[in-house]
Amino acid sequence: MKRLIAGLPFIAAVIFGGFFLWGLNPDRDPNEIPSVLISQPAPAFDLDPVPGLETPGLARSDLVGNERPVVVNVFASWCVPCRAEHAVLTRFVERDGMRLFGINYKDKPEDAVKWLNDLGNPYERIGSDLSGRTGIEWGLSGVPETFIVDGDGTVLFRYVGPVVGPDAVERFTTALTQAGALPNGAGS
Amino acid sequence: MVPEIGHFALALALALALVQSVLPIAGASRGNAVWMKSAQATAIGQVLFVAIAFAALMQAFIVSDFTVRNVVENSHSLKPMLYKVAGTWGSHEGSLLLWILILAVFGAGVAWFGSNIPAETKARTLSVQAWISVGFLSFLLLTSNPFERVFPPPLDGNDLNPLLQDMGLAMHPPLLYFGYVGFSIVFSFAVAALLEGRVDPAWARWVRPWTLAAWVSLTAGIALGSWWAYYELGWGGWWFWDPVENVSFMPWLLGTALLHSAIVTEKRDAFKSWTILLAILTFSLSLLGTFIVRSGLLTSVHAFAVDPERGLYILGLLAVSIGGSLALYAWRAPEMEPGGLFRPISREAGLLVNNLILAAATGTVLFGTLYPLILEAVTGDKISVGPPFFNAAFIPMMLALVVFMGLGPFLSWKRADIAGLLDRIRFVAVLAVIATLAAWYLLNGGPIMAYLAILGAAWLLLATLREWALRIRLFEVSFAESARRARNLPRASHGMTLAHAGVAILMMGMIGSSAWKSEEIVFAAPGTEVAIAGFDITFEGAAQVQGPNYIADRGTLVVRRDDELVTTLFPERRYYPVAESQTTESAIRSTLAGDLYTSIATPASDQVNNAGAWTLRILYEPLVNLIWIGSILLVIGGCLSLSDRRLRVGAPRRAKQPASDAVPAE
Numbered sequence: 001m002k003r004l005i006a007g008l009p010f011i012a013a014v015i016f017g018g019f020f021l022w023g024l025n026p027d028r029d030p031n032e033i034p035s036v037l038i039s040q041p042a043p044a045f046d047l048d049p050v051p052g053l054e055t056p057g058l059a060r061s062d063l064v065g066n067e068r069p070v071v072v073n074v075f076a077s078w079c080v081p082c083r084a085e086h087a088v089l090t091r092f093v094e095r096d097g098m099r100l101f102g103i104n105y106k107d108k109p110e111d112a113v114k115w116l117n118d119l120g121n122p123y124e125r126i127g128s129d130l131s132g133r134t135g136i137e138w139g140l141s142g143v144p145e146t147f148i149v150d151g152d153g154t155v156l157f158r159y160v161g162p163v164v165g166p167d168a169v170e171r172f173t174t175a176l177t178q179a180g181a182l183p184n185g186a187g188s
Numbered sequence: 189m190v191p192e193i194g195h196f197a198l199a200l201a202l203a204l205a206l207v208q209s210v211l212p213i214a215g216a217s218r219g220n221a222v223w224m225k226s227a228q229a230t231a232i233g234q235v236l237f238v239a240i241a242f243a244a245l246m247q248a249f250i251v252s253d254f255t256v257r258n259v260v261e262n263s264h265s266l267k268p269m270l271y272k273v274a275g276t277w278g279s280h281e282g283s284l285l286l287w288i289l290i291l292a293v294f295g296a297g298v299a300w301f302g303s304n305i306p307a308e309t310k311a312r313t314l315s316v317q318a319w320i321s322v323g324f325l326s327f328l329l330l331t332s333n334p335f336e337r338v339f340p341p342p343l344d345g346n347d348l349n350p351l352l353q354d355m356g357l358a359m360h361p362p363l364l365y366f367g368y369v370g371f372s373i374v375f376s377f378a379v380a381a382l383l384e385g386r387v388d389p390a391w392a393r394w395v396r397p398w399t400l401a402a403w404v405s406l407t408a409g410i411a412l413g414s415w416w417a418y419y420e421l422g423w424g425g426w427w428f429w430d431p432v433e434n435v436s437f438m439p440w441l442l443g444t445a446l447l448h449s450a451i452v453t454e455k456r457d458a459f460k461s462w463t464i465l466l467a468i469l470t471f472s473l474s475l476l477g478t479f480i481v482r483s484g485l486l487t488s489v490h491a492f493a494v495d496p497e498r499g500l501y502i503l504g505l506l507a508v509s510i511g512g513s514l515a516l517y518a519w520r521a522p523e524m525e526p527g528g529l530f531r532p533i534s535r536e537a538g539l540l541v542n543n544l545i546l547a548a549a550t551g552t553v554l555f556g557t558l559y560p561l562i563l564e565a566v567t568g569d570k571i572s573v574g575p576p577f578f579n580a581a582f583i584p585m586m587l588a589l590v591v592f593m594g595l596g597p598f599l600s601w602k603r604a605d606i607a608g609l610l611d612r613i614r615f616v617a618v619l620a621v622i623a624t625l626a627a628w629y630l631l632n633g634g635p636i637m638a639y640l641a642i643l644g645a646a647w648l649l650l651a652t653l654r655e656w657a658l659r660i661r662l663f664e665v666s667f668a669e670s671a672r673r674a675r676n677l678p679r680a681s682h683g684m685t686l687a688h689a690g691v692a693i694l695m696m697g698m699i700g701s702s703a704w705k706s707e708e709i710v711f712a713a714p715g716t717e718v719a720i721a722g723f724d725i726t727f728e729g730a731a732q733v734q735g736p737n738y739i740a741d742r743g744t745l746v747v748r749r750d751d752e753l754v755t756t757l758f759p760e761r762r763y764y765p766v767a768e769s770q771t772t773e774s775a776i777r778s779t780l781a782g783d784l785y786t787s788i789a790t791p792a793s794d795q796v797n798n799a800g801a802w803t804l805r806i807l808y809e810p811l812v813n814l815i816w817i818g819s820i821l822l823v824i825g826g827c828l829s830l831s832d833r834r835l836r837v838g839a840p841r842r843a844k845q846p847a848s849d850a851v852p853a854e
Contacts, residue, residue, distance in 0.1 A: 002522045003518070003522050006461070006517060006518045006519075006521040006522050007518035009465060009468075009469065009514045009517065009518070010511065010514035010515050010517070010518045013472070013510050013511055013514050014511065016558070017503070017506070017507055017510075017511065019558070019561055019562055019565050020479070020483075020503055020506075020561075021503060022565045023483075023561050023564075023565065024483060024499045024500055024503060
């Protein structure tokens with residue numbers, strides 16, 4: 001009995017050590033927040049177009065029934081990283097044939113129009129989420145965020161933050177290719 | 189050239205540590221006095237070489253030698269000199285070097301001052317200490333060389349994280365490490381005792397000064413860190429139960445238990461195997477802290493550059509040191525004979541309860557800290573454990589502890605006289621209840637838990653003072669007689685009184701600043717007025733100012749009470765262009781009654797900015813300064829106890845001096 005008790009600290013240390021060893025796995029990122037939406041149906045929403053813009057509005061029904069998975073990007077003119085990301089997304093649309101939909105998050109319509117006129121508009125449809133209600137439904141933690149949604153309306157992938165820089169672009173490209181969101185499986 | 193000398197010195201230190209880890213312990217088992225003696229020279233040699241390496245790194249920081257990668261990454265030529273020096277330990281490599289330096293200092297300390305320790309015990313202890321040195325020196329040299337050069341050298345450095353450019357933080361790591369690493373020598377003593385298979389009161393007496401020294405530094409280090417978080421981070425809080433705070437707090441809790449259980453071992457020859465276990469676990473928790481901070485295992489606001497390879501290396505070190513020592517414990521501890529017997533109501537029993545509560549509290553913090561990791565490993569869910577868990581689990585335990593803390597010093601060893609005890613504490617208990625009721629009447633309102641805590645703090649403070657008054661027989665005999673008695677009391681006894689009173693004062697600060705804190709967050713355009721805790725504060729606007737290596741937005745807040753000007757506060761939001769980061773410099777009006785704490789931030793959204801509005805955060809934290817005062821009392825108490833003649837390291841017994849000595853010859 002006495003031996004057993006004296007051995008307890010050792011056994012506890014071994015168990016903790018096992019957890020630590022597991023925790024050191026380099027693929028594990030303790031700061032990563034998993035999306036509750038992954039493999040879940042995208043939330044229902046129906047957003048009006050941005051006033052003053054030709055681009056039509058966006059609803060959940062637009063995401064469903066497409067031939068290939070599509071990408072939904074949440075952006076705002078007041079968000080500086082979005083500006084950097086804009087060029088990357090535009091390239092995916094123009095060069096790789098990605099289909100891109102936008103949710104304009106808590107943005108003044110005139111600012112959004114000016115922003116898109118300055119930088120160009122790669123979005124097929126843009127919904128204006130003035131109240132931020134749809135953003136809550138999508139579980140946003142910030143702007144920008146980017147989602148890949150398949151033909152059944154299921155969310156396949158979520159990217160938090162701007163898709164900028166080689167690492168981010170590579171991760172995003174891999175996700176697009178795996179989802180089959182690019183026409184001929186192209187990608188760079 | 190100098191960095192190469194530093195690198196070479198490190199290699200030499202490793203060589204010495206290798207010799208020291210084998211020769212003295214072999215000498216101890218063979219009875220070879222010369223081999224045992226060698227530890228003395230190698231331990232002092234080690235500290236010399238590590239100090240040379242540390243000085244070399246510091247020199248590189250002082251002259252801004254940008255050919256050294258570590259300096260490039262953590263310094264900048266425009267940085268104030270103080271922070272250039274502090275930059276030496278601002279990075280993973282530099283702080284590890286500091287860690288090793290302190291390890292060597294403690295080893296050399298035992299070699300130098302431990303003349304009262306038997307040669308064999310000393311040899312074994314120093315060998316064990318050298319095992320730790322070998323592990324960490326090789327870790328530094330193999331995975332994180334601080335002297336690595338960079339070619340071509342850049343024109344200027346990347347700057348130290350501006351958050352860390354603060355006086356409090358410059359001193360925080362050295363003190364914290366002195367505490368953390370100081371427990372290493374206690375660990376070495378414990379392992380040596382297990383190898384010898386013998387623990388006795390003398391052992392406890394050798395260990396106690398080292399434990400105390402480590403504990404005092406750890407206390408000061410934690411308090412400084414907390415103070416820094418309070419003043420620098422602009423969060424308006426002093427403790428957040430962040431994993432990295434927790435890993436420094438756990439060795440403190442267990443170290444406190446060790447400090448008390450070692451008294452029992454010293455005075456009564458009891459609790460032997462428990463004291464040994466505490467000594468091992470306290471340092472194990474320090475190592476665990478080093479591991480968690482440097483491996484990126486948990487998510488935290490504190491972190492060094494994370495590298496899984498380093499994590500794996502430290503985990504290996506942990507496995508050998510903690511696993512090895514605990515296996516040794518499992519093997520040898522059952523053979524230790526139990527010591528003196530005691531009754532359920534006695535000083536021993538009181539200290540036993542103290543130890544059980546402190547150990548349970550440590551376990552709670554450990555569990556709460558590691559629970560996210562364990563849950564993720566088992567179920568894949570990601571959660572974080574925050575203050576609600578710790579507050580709910582930890583505070584009741586501390587309140588129970590406080591009850592016994594007040595009671596303990598009244599108890600006598602072996603068997604206490606219950607009737608006499610009740611007689612002595614009745615008055616104190618009634619007074620504490622009255623104080624609490626008075627607080628309730630004056631404050632009317634507030635959480636019930638806060639009043640329980642007030643009761644606990646009042647009880648502890650009054651009981652501690654009462655016990656001290658009993659000892660010097662205050663008001664029973666003449667004042668001069670009391671003063672004489674106070675002088676004759678051992679310093680350790682005064683130390684205990686101060687430290688226990690410090691805890692009571694600390695508690696009051698914690699209660700006041702958490703239960704009665706008021707907070708306002710406003711979007712303020714110039715001219716906005718805010719009323720908080722009896723103050724009227726007017727925001728006059730913000731202007732840009734230029735500092736030595738930063739640009740700041742400085743707000744002007746005029747504070748009035750009853751239409752009378754109290755003070756003007758200037759909180760700043762600083763931008764450091766080189767490091768591309770921002771810090772909050774809060775402005776605080778500090779009094780004993782409470783802190784008026786203001787900070788300013790740029791508005792979250794640009795749309796609001798157009799109106800010239802700023803986010804102001806204004807807090808009133810009553811009694812918060814008692815936290816720092818209580819911490820200082822704890823440190824002073826520890827130092828007093830450390831200076832007790834009984835414990836003074838290497839002090840010879842005082843010889844009775846003949847009275848005629850002072851009489852001059854005629």
